[in-house]
Structures are given as structure tokens and as C-alpha cells.
Amino acid sequence: MTTELPKVNIDEKLGYLTYKADHQTHITIEKPEVCSEQCREKPCASICPAQVYRWEEAQNKVIVSFENCIECGACRMLCPFFNIKCHWPRGGFGVQYRYG
């Protein structure tokens, strides 16, 4: 399939959402060196539906914007090296769907 898909600005979509922000992250990359040295594809950066993960070439690492997370849980299974530890945010924190 070679159809060109529209390029979406995810910030616009996330702008519809309400979050109760926590200062502490619920997502950790266990071994950052695995991302830079072993992982070529970086599926987290393309498939996370909230673009929580961005590959920063300049810093040679994956930047995690945990505050954007909409808690689908896909990243844990998506990472070919099971290098992402995504727990639930603490009680009451995180995304708050108004429709769901």
C-alpha cells in the first residue's frame, strides 16, 4: 500500500483532551542505550497514538513526553526490546476522557 496519508499535527488532536497533570512520570525507558545502539526502527516514535515518544537525533535518545500519554498501553508491546516500562499514572492523574 503506497497511499500518501495526510500528515496530522498531533498537538491539535491532543488539544481536545483534558489531563490532570502529574509531576512524576509513569513511563521509563529502561536502557536508553538500547534505543540508540540496537533499535533501528523505533516503532514507538511512529505508532504511539499520542506521540509520547520522539527520537531526537541531536541528543541521540528517545524523548518521552509522558504528560501527553492517553494510556492505551501499546508502547509496552510495541517496543521490540521491551524497553519501555509504562505503569498507570497515580490514582486520579493522567488523561480524563469526557466521552471515551
Next chain:
Amino acid sequence: MADDKFDAIVVGAGPAGVSAALVMARAGLNVVLLERGEYPGAKNVQGAVLYTKMLDDLIPGFWKSPDSPMERHVTEQRFWILSKDAAAQAGFKSDRWAREPHNCYTIIRTNFDRWFSKKAEEAGAQLFSGVTVSDVLKKDGRVVGIKTSEGDELFADVVIACDGVNSMLAQQVGLMDEWKADEVALGVKEILEMPKEKIEDRFCLENGEGTTIEMFGDVTQGMLGYAFLYTNKESLSIGVGCKLSHYQKSRVRPYDLMEYVKKHPILRRLIAGSKTVEYSSHLIPEGGYNSMPPLYTDGFLVAGDAAQMVNAAHREGSNFAMTAGQLAGETVIEAKKAGDFSSKTLSLYRKKMESTYILKDLFDHRELENSAERHMPLVQQGPDLLCESLYDFFHVDGLPKRVGYERILDRGLKNKAVHEALWKEMNVRNIVTGLKYGLMAGKKWLGGR
């Protein structure tokens, strides 16, 4: 709430958890229901279609209540197969579905979950929202309670894990490992606001009727999955879900795909003039029967998405969760009577499940995804083939009809995916099975004469 001992702790105030809490509270058990969202529904996403029967079993005649959170009763189900610029459409509309009890309703999950959890509270269950369970507490090998992310400990005779598709609890207890990317689908969804009159005009609806559309083909860009469009009272739910393992391969961004679906020439006319009010995403357990964990262990039960109770082929899941929650609750009531919460008594839950539609349906559909996976070229090319064939069939271009028919035949017979699928299925097992069913049907037919 520390230092308390309950009869049961239910983790997750979704359809499974609330159902379990409701039946146990009604039987007089001391039940606590924990929800990690600030309110029930805050973390939940569903299409959403809710089937009447299973909720009616728990709350008889719920749709008659003035505070019923149902959006529209579904009177029409459409099924579309899309190419890039066309759609082969099938559908079913029934006036019988316009009469009570309706077959199913569209719902908005946050409204539904709040309403449903209130029913459990009214029955006597204690609901605590904004509580994330981080650990399961064990003693002598059996589950005895939970620990929250804030460090509080709660104890009970039994813990029922209804914590959804990412069931951390069932994993902690050791009933299962992390699911794999080919056992779940990733869904993205938007709620589009639209005035009631516009929805009813556009979809030919009256008196609170609703339409659902499931769409296959081009909208998943070669991945296994489907898109949907459901009518709510004053909004539309539009979304697309595909296997996570296929996303891994295609590298498609889910929100780009969502936008592509919304801009599809056949679909965009239906949603024109609407306004997005929410974007959401969730995993859907689609491993089915083969991926189900054991449903119980000492002092512990699992129900709903947490145990892969979804029949993706029939978009059923929340109804499975309600029935499973109910059966889990009933099992605990009997365990309480017996004064024994060991896996021996709790195995009753599995027996109850076996006697319902849930395990039968999951068992019957257990190979569906695998067979679709075996025929991905056909899944990918079939929709175009079908739409092109229908184009040739209906299009009038001054040539004799036989030219069009020949084109259709040629295209079908020369298609590699069709060849491949036929060859793959031409094996001894399938031929024998085919003959067997053929003979059985023949015998029935002859016997009936």
C-alpha cells in the same frame, strides 16, 4: 480506608467490575470497587455499541428509566467494503429493532460508566475513584488484598481483576505474561459533534433510532482491522482499529490513518459539518480464546478485557464483560456461603462461563484471525477487486455487457491473491471437511423429504 477487611475488592469500574460489584452488593456482601480514573469512565474508550440483553439481565428494563444513558437504539447496521474511491455496501435495517427491547444501543462510555457504577453504589458497593492499584498482596501463595499507588493496603477474601486490556493485576498474580503485539488491536477514535436533526436527516432516522457502519478495505491501509461510524444523539463516533503487530510493520501513524478515514471520499460526506470534540485511543484484546489466561486462582478472579473476552468479529466485548462480571460475582457469593475462597471453589466461575455464550463464541471464533492472517494478500486486494468488479457491472459505457463481464472474470481469475488463497485452502483437511459437511447437508435434505 486502610486496615479494613472486605468480602471482595473489585479493581476497575468498567462493565465487568461494576457488574461483579453490583451482584455481590445486592447479595449483602461487603464490596469495595476501585477505579483509577478520577471518575468511572475517565480512562475508558469504546466504539461504542452496547447490547441490551446482558444489561437487562442485571438491571431489568434499564432503558425505560428516565436517567438511562443510552444514546440511540440501533435499527440499521451497515457493512461497507471500501476501495480508495468507492464502497461496496451491504446493510440490514429492521423495524423489529425499533421496538423494545431493542437489540443494542450506541453509548458514550463516560456517561454510561458513571450511571452504571452508581447502580452498584446504590446496591451498597463502596466506590473509590482516583485509586490506582499497584500491587497484589499475597499470603501463603493466595491473594489476600491489594496495595494502592499511594501505599494504602486493603484486604479481602477475594480480589476480582476487571482492570481492562492492560491487566497489570493478572500479570502480577502470574496468570499471564504481557500480551504480544499480535494479540491486541490499537484503536483510535474521535467524537464529532453534530446537531440531532442533521444526524437524523443524513442517516434516515426517527424517534431516537441509530445506525452503525463497519468499514473494511482501504480504510485500514492493508492492515487487519476495520473502521466504524456510529450515530449518537448529538454526535458521531468515528474510529479505526488495526492489529498492533500490523502497525509495527506498516509504521503508519494511527492519527494519520484516522484523518485519512475522515477524508475518504465516501465517508467525508457523512461527517461534513461536524466538529471534533475528543480524540482517544485504546487497545482492544483480540487474541480471543487462544490468548485467555486461566480465569482464577486462590482468592482471585479475572473478568472482561483483562481476560481477553472480546469477539472482534461481532464487535462484542462489553456484553461479555457484564456477563463475566456477573458470573464472577455469583461465584464469590457461593464461595462466601461455603466459606472457602480457594481455587477449588472459585473454579465454579470457569464452569459457569463454559455454560454461557461467552466461551462458546470465543471458542468458535478462535481461528478467525489466524485464517485472515493466512490470507492477507486477499484481505488487502479483495476490496479493490470487489469495487472494480461492481464498477464494471454497473457502469454503462456503450460497450456490450459481455465486455464488462469478461473484464470482471479476467480480473478475478488473474488475481494472484485469489490464486494463492485457493491453493492454500486446497488441502486434504479442507476437502475432507467440505465433503463431510456436504454429505451431512445432503442427508438432512433427503431425510426431510
